Structures are given as C-alpha cells and as structure tokens.
C-alpha cells in the first residue's frame with residue numbers, strides 16, 4: 001500500500017488592498033480582500049522540499065499590489081481575470097489559478113449637501129464577491145454577494161410539513177421571514193459589463209424576496225434564482241445559501257398581554273440553512289467555475 005499526494009493548491013489568502021484613484025481632486029476608492037490559490041506541478045515541494053516549481057505566496061501578494069498600480073483595479077471580475085491569467089501564463093509549473101475577491105463598499109460623504117471629494121464612509125451593507133478560475137485555456141467567472149440582510153414582516157407562511165414524535169413547531173400562516181442573502185452566479189462568458197450585471201442581479205434578488213408570498217424559504221430561494229435567470233441572459237446558474245434568521249413570537253400571556261405578531265425574539269442560533277442551485281437546463285458546462 002503506497003501513500004501518494006492528493007489534490008493540492010496553495011496561495012496567498014486575504015491580501016487587503018486599498019486602491020485610491022487620484023485623477024484630480026475627486027478621488028475614488030476600492031477596498032478589496034484578494035485570495036489567490038494556485039495549482040500545478042507541486043509534487044516535488046511536498047515530497048522532497050524542492051521548491052523549483054513554487055511561485056512564492058509572497059510574490060503573489062506583491063503581484064496583487066503591483067497590478068493595482070500598473071493597470072488599476074476596475075471591476076473585481078476584471079482584476080481577477082488579469083491576475084489569474086498572469087499566474088498561469090507566466091509560469092510553466094502553474095496550471096490553474098483561482099482568484100477570489102471580496103469588495104467592501106465605501107460611500108462618498110456629503111458635506112452640507114455637497115459630495116466630499118476625498119471623504120468616505122464604509123457602508124454596512126453587503127459584500128460583493130468574485131471568483132475567477134483559469135486553467136490556461138478557459139476562464140470562468142462567478143460573481144456574488146454575501147450578508148445582504150433582508151426581512152419580510154409578513155407574507156410568509158410555513159405549514160404542511162412532516163410531523164413526527166419530535167415535532168413541536170407550530171404551523172403558521174403569518175410569520176417574519178428574514179435571511180442574510182449569500183448568492184453567487186456563474187456567467188456564461190468572461191466578457192461583459194460586470195458592474196451592470198451585479199447591480200441588476202442584486203436588484204432582482206431583492207425584488208423577488210420582497211414580492212414572493214412565501215410558503216417556505218426554499219420556495220423563496222427558487223423564486224430569487226429564477227428571477228435573476230429570467231432577466232439576465234448572461235447568467236447561467238445561481239447558487240444561494242439562505243440562513244433562516246428565526247424570529248420567534250414571544251409568549252406574553254404571563255403578563256396578560258396578547259402578542260399578534262408584534263414582539264419577537266430574534267434568535268441568533270441555531271438557524272435553518274437553506275441552500276440551492278437554480279440554473280438553465282441547457283447551461284454551458286460549469287467546468288472549474290465552482291471549484292474550491
């Protein structure tokens with residue numbers, strides 16, 4: 001029986017890059033967290049410690065900063081594509097590159113109603129994400145968002161589920177439905193207006209959440225993915241992970257008070273986690289798009 005090296009990858013994780021565009025007095029800011037994972041001929045470094053095939057993770061980090069200076073950042077999908085193709089195309093020992101980027105949003109401050117030229121506030125909304133994978137021949141782009149917290153204070157029911165000897169949950173035709181949307185979507189191609197696609201996908205996700213009279217979070221998940229696919233032909237597949245942020249009606253009967261869905265205990269954990277994929281049945285092959 002032999003022991004062999006299985007799948008492996010390596011790279012610099014979570015390089016925090018802030019890029020300021022200083023064209024004149026009005027500045028723009030991009031705040032990114034960039035993670036690189038490379039794969040290739042890495043048997044020797046693992047088995048003998050011969051590092052001839054290894055592009056140091058320190059170099060990868062330097063490349064992220066240097067590319068931001070040399071080419072600017074632009075949309076995170078474009079920055080990811082530039083980096084991923086560079087690592088594979090410049091190093092014979094590197095065969096695949098995956099660049100995962102998170103973007104934190106800053107809003108321009110306003111002073112007396114006038115946009116401030118160089119002052120910003122971190123906005124506490126969702127994080128935009130992009131993952132680019134390149135294998136020397138093909139590239140795949142997955143975009144997304146995470147931690148977009150949304151809540152419907154009605155128009156949500158949950159009943160008709162399995163009841164066994166451990167079931168205590170009461171059926172409801174009116175509950176609070178809240179979740180932190182974690183969505184990723186795969187593009188059919190690597191060309192496109194990624195800023196517009198992001199804004200539109202986000203809008204359709206939110207609108208579907210708000211407009212769906214929900215009989216389960218699963219149903220809402222499907223409606224959200226379906227809405228994106230119906231409206232954005234450049235997107236082939238949507239993957240969603242929706243934590244059910246439970247809001248429990250507090251029993252106030254001990255105080256002689258009724259509670260008609262007005263006072264809730266917002267539970268932190270445990271939470272239901274609803275995950276699903278919605279895709280066109282003739283979607284192009286996903287290839288390495290979702291590889292971790």
Ligand SMILES: O=c1[nH]c(=O)c2[nH]c(=O)[nH]c2[nH]1
Pocket residue numbers: 158169215216217218244272
């Ligand atoms: O929308 C829901 N889906 C479930 O599967 C589930 N399970 C549960 O306890 N509450 C809920 N709500």
